[in-house]
Amino acid sequence: MNVALTDIHRSFGKNRAVDGVDLQLGTGVFGLLGPNGAGKTSMLRMLATVLPPTSGEIRLLERDPRRPAARREIRRRLGYLPQNLGYYPSFTVVEFIEYFALLKEIPSPQVPKAVAVAMERVDLGAKARAKLRTLSGGMLRRVGIAQAIVNDPDLLLLDEPTAGLDPEQRVQFRALMRSLGESVTVIVSTHLVEDVGAACSEVALMSAGKIVFRGTPEELTARGEGHSVGDAPLERGYSAVLAAARS
């Protein structure tokens, strides 16, 4: 198992962002759905080792991130795209990705090739020398994805990766996720249920810090039969599960 969470809790003051989550994941693309404030981003930050859980046990890539050496090894094999991608406007695309390649401890001689491959995978080659301040939101999202995959990660955490991408780019990105999911664990947190339907082999739905559904996209769709809220079958399943969880 690349991800093993046991009774994970995370509180911010009195607010329980994550409330007793158990999760085991192997390779594949795993969708994390849920409304705003459900705890998805906190969950991803804990998986990215930037936020320690209040209680519970996390094992990532067969390692305990509480131990410094293990945490460091996990981070070497981790790709993370936060919901709000911060960037340095004066850096060019290639410099920004190179910077993160260096932070991810890719051996120096391999950095140029790794950067070139990552840019190629998100179709950023033509913008390699452009300053980040000149890029559109969609382009910046692709830069964020490129920095996340530059180290060829075994665990890829993507928070709203397709936000800002145009339909063509989203199609390309879903294909990229499916391709990556064949050999690594990809966890995608998103509001866009069509992304889940198109790219994810498994999906979990979070509400109020808990996982209230886990299954395949087809199983989620099946939950929506007879439910009227939602335009697409998957959306109806999403709404039905959430309504049941709240009732």
Next chain:
Amino acid sequence: MSIMSMPLPAAGRALRLEFKRNAVPYVLPLLAAVFYFDALRTADGFPPVWTLRASVIGDHMLFTFSAFAGGLAAWTGSREGRRNTLDLVASTPRAAWARLSVALAGTLCWVLLAFVAGVAVVYIQTALQATWGGPPLWPVFVGAAGVTAVTVIGFTAGVFFPGRFTAPLVAIGVLLLSQIGFRESLNLTASSGTYALLSPTTSPPGVDAGVYYRVAPDLSIVQVMFMGGIAVALYGVLGLAPRLRQLAWASGRPSLRAALARDDDWLPSAVAVLLVACGVAASATAFALAGTAKPDALGGWQIPALHSAASDQPVPAAQDCTSGSGFQVCVHPAFGFYLADVAAALAPVAAEIAGLPGAPVGAREVASLSGGQDVWSGISGNPPVFDFTAEHVGTMFGEFYGIPDSASWRDGFRQGLLDAFLEAPSQHAGPGPLDAAQQAVEDVLLTSVGSPPLGASSGQTAVNGKLKPATLADISVAAHRFGALSASARHAWLAAHLTALRAGHITLAQLP
């Protein structure tokens, strides 16, 4: 794995990125303009004497560069918080300290390069004009230490208080600290101790500082130690930044225990704590040493624990002298640039009084301080020689302030010689005021060599001390009468009455 955990090739690549994309180059034109109008023009205004010119490093350059360095370093240090990349960079394996170190190094490289370039401009210009000596290095070390310390302070402020206003606030804070805070809070007086000497900003030294005697490095050593200690300690604090941040977030909450108990890598933290301790120890030692400083006999400061007696020895140098058999003028080679001006100023006066009892046969420049006491112009020796100090050059000799009125500068020199000649001998005891008759004679002699009579300026005469405005008209009348005599008659009268005139026994009415 090393503490910094960034192997050199990777560190080199990262440093190249930070250097290339640093904010400093964007403000270099502004920095260059401020440097030109403040430091360089001030240096231009000083005589081309190395120690004096180098004083702008502490007085002006450090002030200018520190404000820029502090603000720009704070801008870089606040980058991760300001640009919201904290989570992104925290999810990478590279230690935060290594990441911050490279960003700090990128800024520090630029700031130090700019600073060294500024020093080079001042020193190259001085080298082209100076007639003796070489560039002093201690002011450069002190300046570099000051700029480094301020850069680390600004960067640390940016890391811990990220925000778009951090940089301007740090820059303003540095300006206030360097201009008023440090010196005023520690107010350098006899009763308040000498701790303010830790501030590298000082007033310009005497015009011949470092010429006759070396400038002892005691104070510079203490200043470098103090500022270096601050830089090292804060660099150590940067190493503790992630842990301190966790504690700040967890403070007062149940998760504080978890934060404290978190199994972080202890080695970087231990090294960081060690650096903080070393830095604090260095600064505290420097602070204590500054408290023991005492004025030395050469117009500077000495710190007994650091002082070397070798720096009290005179610097050997053969004086530059005018050639020829007439009135010979000699100056220290450091002031060789104005030898011809001095000779041209004094020669007519010397010719006018030649042959009179006690008339100097030459003039020589002497150190402006001797045994901790000011040395004043006077006539001494046998044969008599007019001694003057480099203070006559003034600290505003150069092109910017220039000699605003070279005639006035020349007349002042002539007056100095005549003051010494017409007074009773009082070498090294300070100039005494002339009485009315002496003043009238001096006015006549000045007029005869083409300089305006001093009595024509009531302001100057009134501050003389002996004369009152009411006597000025009488002096003018007597001078007019005495000046109407032929040169030979004046000379003869002076030869006969000079002793009485010097003793103050001649009245205006007794002047022919």
